[in-house]
Amino acid sequence: MGVSAAIATAAAQFAFSATPRLDAELLMAHALGVERNAILLDPDRYAVPATFAALVERRLDHEPIAYITGTRGFWSIDLAVGPGALVPRADSETLLIAAQAHFAGRAPATILDLGTGPGTLLLAALDEWPAQGLGVDYSPQALAYARANAATLGMADRAHLIRGSWASAIVGQFDLILANPPYIATDEQLPSEVHEHEPHAALFAGADGLDDYRILAEQLPALIAPGGAAVIEIGSTQAAPVTALLKAQGLHVALHHDYGGNARALVATHAPAT
Known part of the structure; x- marks a missing residue:
C-alpha cells in the first residue's frame, strides 16, 4: 500500500474525529519524520513506514494527535505536549488577538x-x-513541558515558571495577564479523547464550571x-456569569469572539476614572 492509500485507509477509520484526513496526514508525517507539506506535495516519494500502523492504533484509542506526535502548533510557535498537559486549542488564540487589540501601538512589558500548562499563552505572548x-x-x-518549551524557543531568560495555585503566591502588577482556567461543569459530557486522556484538573471546575473564575x-484587580x-x-x-463576577470586583469587561463566532475571551481592565 502506498502512502496516499494508507492515509485514506486510516482516515476512513477516524470517523470519530472532526478532522479524520488531517489526523491521518499528521500521523504519516510523524512516522516519516517529515513535514506534512512534504507528503502532500509528493506522497509517492515515500514508502509507508512500519511504525505508522501503531500510531493509527493509538488514534483509534482516541488518544489526542498532539500526544501521539508530541507537538502542537499554536499562534506563531510549536509546543511540546503530552500526558499531564492540556492540548493547546486554536480557539485560545482569541486571547492573543484580544491582547493585540488592547495594546495596539504599544507592547506590554510584563x-x-x-494556569500556563505547557506554556501555551505565555510563550506565544513572549514571541x-x-x-x-x-x-x-x-x-x-x-510545568516540565513549559520549561522545555521555553528552552527550545530560546525564551528561558524571559519566561519564569513557578508552581502555584492561581495568583495566591503572586505579588505585584502586570501589564498583561492571561488565563485559560478550567471551565467545564463536572457533569458535562466530553469527547473520549479529552475525557480519557487530558488532565481533569485543567478541564473541570465544579457543578457550574465557574469555581476557578x-x-x-x-485576585485580578490587585494584579492589573x-x-x-x-x-x-x-x-x-x-x-454573562463570568462578566458579572468580574464587574462585581469593579472591573470593566469587554467580550471577544473566536474564529467560529463563539464567545471566547473577556478583557478585564480597571474601570475608567469618573
Whole structure:
C-alpha cells in the first residue's frame, strides 16, 4: 500500500474525529519524520513506514494527535505536549488577538499567565512582544513541558515558571495577564479523547464550571497594572456569569469572539476614572 492509500485507509477509520484526513496526514508525517507539506506535495516519494500502523492504533484509542506526535502548533510557535498537559486549542488564540487589540501601538512589558500548562499563552505572548513573563501552574507535569518549551524557543531568560495555585503566591502588577482556567461543569459530557486522556484538573471546575473564575475574579484587580488588562478564556455560554463576577470586583469587561463566532475571551481592565 502506498502512502496516499494508507492515509485514506486510516482516515476512513477516524470517523470519530472532526478532522479524520488531517489526523491521518499528521500521523504519516510523524512516522516519516517529515513535514506534512512534504507528503502532500509528493506522497509517492515515500514508502509507508512500519511504525505508522501503531500510531493509527493509538488514534483509534482516541488518544489526542498532539500526544501521539508530541507537538502542537499554536499562534506563531510549536509546543511540546503530552500526558499531564492540556492540548493547546486554536480557539485560545482569541486571547492573543484580544491582547493585540488592547495594546495596539504599544507592547506590554510584563506578562503573567495563570494556569500556563505547557506554556501555551505565555510563550506565544513572549514571541509576540519583547516582555518578561511569569507562568504559574499547579501541575508539575505541565510545568516540565513549559520549561522545555521555553528552552527550545530560546525564551528561558524571559519566561519564569513557578508552581502555584492561581495568583495566591503572586505579588505585584502586570501589564498583561492571561488565563485559560478550567471551565467545564463536572457533569458535562466530553469527547473520549479529552475525557480519557487530558488532565481533569485543567478541564473541570465544579457543578457550574465557574469555581476557578470566582477565585480569579477576586485576585485580578490587585494584579492589573495601570493601563493593563487581564484576558481570560471562557466557555461559549459563560460570558454573562463570568462578566458579572468580574464587574462585581469593579472591573470593566469587554467580550471577544473566536474564529467560529463563539464567545471566547473577556478583557478585564480597571474601570475608567469618573
